[in-house]
Amino acid sequence: MSERTxxxxxxxxxxxxxxxxxxxxxxxxxxxxxxxPDGETGDRGNWIGRIIESLRSHPDLEVKREGDxxxxxxxxxxxxxxxxxxxxVDLDYHRHFVDSWGEFEEVxxxxxxxxxxxxxxxxxxxxxxFAAFGFNPIEGxxxxxxxxxxxxxxxxxxxxxxxxxxxxQLEIPIEVEIAIRMRLLGGPGIAWLARRxxxxxxxSPEGTRWGFHLCVGDMxxxxxxxxxxATIPVRLANALARRFPEGRRLEFVHMPFAHxxxxxxxxxxxxxxxxALDLDGTRFVAGFVHEGQDTDAQRSIRDTIERIVGHPxxxxxxxxxxxxxxxxxxxNLALSRELAG
Numbered sequence: 001m002s003e004r005t006x007x008x009x010x011x012x013x014x015x016x017x018x019x020x021x022x023x024x025x026x027x028x029x030x031x032x033x034x035x036x037p038d039g040e041t042g043d044r045g046n047w048i049g050r051i052i053e054s055l056r057s058h059p060d061l062e063v064k065r066e067g068d069x070x071x072x073x074x075x076x077x078x079x080x081x082x083x084x085x086x087x088x089v090d091l092d093y094h095r096h097f098v099d100s101w102g103e104f105e106e107v108x109x110x111x112x113x114x115x116x117x118x119x120x121x122x123x124x125x126x127x128x129x130f131a132a133f134g135f136n137p138i139e140g141x142x143x144x145x146x147x148x149x150x151x152x153x154x155x156x157x158x159x160x161x162x163x164x165x166x167x168x169q170l171e172i173p174i175e176v177e178i179a180i181r182m183r184l185l186g187g188p189g190i191a192w193l194a195r196r197x198x199x200x201x202x203x204s205p206e207g208t209r210w211g212f213h214l215c216v217g218d219m220x221x222x223x224x225x226x227x228x229x230a231t232i233p234v235r236l237a238n239a240l241a242r243r244f245p246e247g248r249r250l251e252f253v254h255m256p257f258a259h260x261x262x263x264x265x266x267x268x269x270x271x272x273x274x275x276a277l278d279l280d281g282t283r284f285v286a287g288f289v290h291e292g293q294d295t296d297a298q299r300s301i302r303d304t305i306e307r308i309v310g311h312p313x314x315x316x317x318x319x320x321x322x323x324x325x326x327x328x329x330x331x332n333l334a335l336s337r338e339l340a341g
Contacts, residue, residue, distance in 0.1 A: 004340040005033035006333075007254060007285040007314045009213060010121040010169070011047070011322025012039035013329050017100045021107045027333040031340040032111075033314060035119040035167040035211075035251070038100035045322040046219075047171075048123045051091065052076060052131050060084040065134070072217070072224055077134035080143075089146045093120060093154040101162065117167045117209065120158065121320075124172040125151055125200055131174075140174070152203045159205045167251055168208060172197060173215035177225045179232050187235075194239035206247035211285075212240060213254045218319035223259035230255070230273040241279050254285035256318035257301070263293035264301055264318075271301075274308045284309060287318040289339060291331040302339055315339045 006028045014020035020039020024032060043050040049069055055061050055078050067075040080086045097120060108116045125147035130140035158166055175197055182189040201210055214233045217224025227233065233255045244250045257264040257271070264270075277284065286305050289298065306313055315336055321329040 004031070004312045005314050006031045006336040006340045007033055007252065007316035008037050008119070009254065009287070009316055009318075009320045010037050010040045010119075010171075011045050011320030012037075012041065013045065013322055013324060013326050014039050014041055016041055017103045021103065023330065024333065025107065025111065027330060028337050028340075031337050032113075032116075034115060035117040036104070036107075037119040037121060037169075038096075038104055040096075040121060040320065040322065044096065044121075047320070047322075048128060048131055051123070051128060052078075054092075055089070055132055058086075058089065060086045061132075070220070071222070072135075072219060075131060078132050086143055087146055089150050091147070091150045091154050093122065093151070094157040097158045097162070097166075117165050118162065119167050119169055119211075121213075122151060122155070122168045122170050122200075124170060124175060124197065126196065127172060127174040135174075137178075148200050148203070151200055155204045155208065159208060164207055164209055164249075166209065167211055168204075169211045169213050169254075170197070170201070171213040171215055173217045173224055176214050176216060176233065176236065179236050180225055180227070183232065190235050190239045191243075194236065194243050197240060198243055198245060201248055202245040204248065207249075209249045209251050210244075211250070211252040211254065212237065213319075214256060215319055216256045216259055218260045218323050221261045221323040223262065226259060227256075229270045230257070234273045234277050238276070238278050241282060250279075250282050252283040252285050252314070253279055254287055254316055256287040257305075258288055258290045258318035260319065260323070261292070263290040263297075264288040266297055266301060268304050271305055271308055274305060277309055283314055285314040285316050287316045289315050289317045289332060289336045291328055291335055295335065295338065298335065298339060 012020040017038045061078045064079040065077040104118045128147040129144040133139035237253045
């Protein structure tokens with residue numbers, strides 16, 4: 001890898017796309033990487049919350065249980081109406097792309113960065129289905145196809161306008177949790193999961209550029225999953241890189257090492273499984289930046305990771321900054337800039 005850069009996972013607590021982009025440019029500066037999200041402001045700040053809420057008006061679905069999003073067990077749960085079938089859904093990725101593309105192009109011109117791509121967060125279709133149907137594995141896998149088809153439709157529309165000036169970040173916390181629970185199944189289980197994750201990429205246009213965000217969740221700044229060490233994300237990352245579809249480009253893999261409000265481990269043994277990481281030149285993003293931990297500890301974690309993987313790594317928070325207030329988000333960005341220097 002070349003010199004370190006700062007990777008922005010997605011959400012930034014700003015009032016608009018312009019404010020989010022300006023904050024990143026002012027704080028991160030020349031350590032901004034080759035792709036940059038638009039800040040995912042407004043109703044995208046709670047990740048998939050607005051998509052799940054939009055299902056209330058879906059003619060084939062009904063609310064089975066209400067939820068106020070105060071926790072992972074307090075989300076609305078849907079069911080297919082009696083006599084109906086759930087085989088189509090609309091998503092909003094293209095609409096948000098249209099809203100932010102002009103602002104992004106202006107920032108790119110201002111920076112003199114024609115190479116800078118717009119990073120678009122794409123929740124995994126399995127994640128959408130699991131969240132909509134109450135995190136029930138059977139219902140989640142059964143109803144993932146409509147979300148997968150809708151995702152591909154929006155990507156096709158975006159690709160028709162922006163081509164390879166966009167990088168899609170596939171965000172897969174449910175799959176990370178599945179991998180944790182399938183730990184005893186070993187390689188075959190991880191291989192099956194990787195093939196399932198990659199379906200949406202295989203169905204997307206040739207020439208599309210991708211990255212993976214192996215998320216552990218950040219609802220209300222609380223984690224959904226817990227990693228004992230880096231073993232599971234390394235196995236999943238290797239399986240995805242090994243099977244990545246031809247004709248598409250894998251640009252990066254982001255791996256979380258903090259757990260939302262909880263800072264990353266300072267124990268070197270937590271990171272030791274990174275010795276087995278095999279991404280064949282794909283950029284590796286270490287998601288350890290946490291403004292709640294002192295800078296010396298953060299620098300030590302960075303150095304440990306780089307010593308184990310054998311090269312410099314890009315740095316990032318474990319997830320988007322949208323669940324932080326502006327003060328803490330700004331502190332995280334400033335710390336990211338320092339750690340990338």
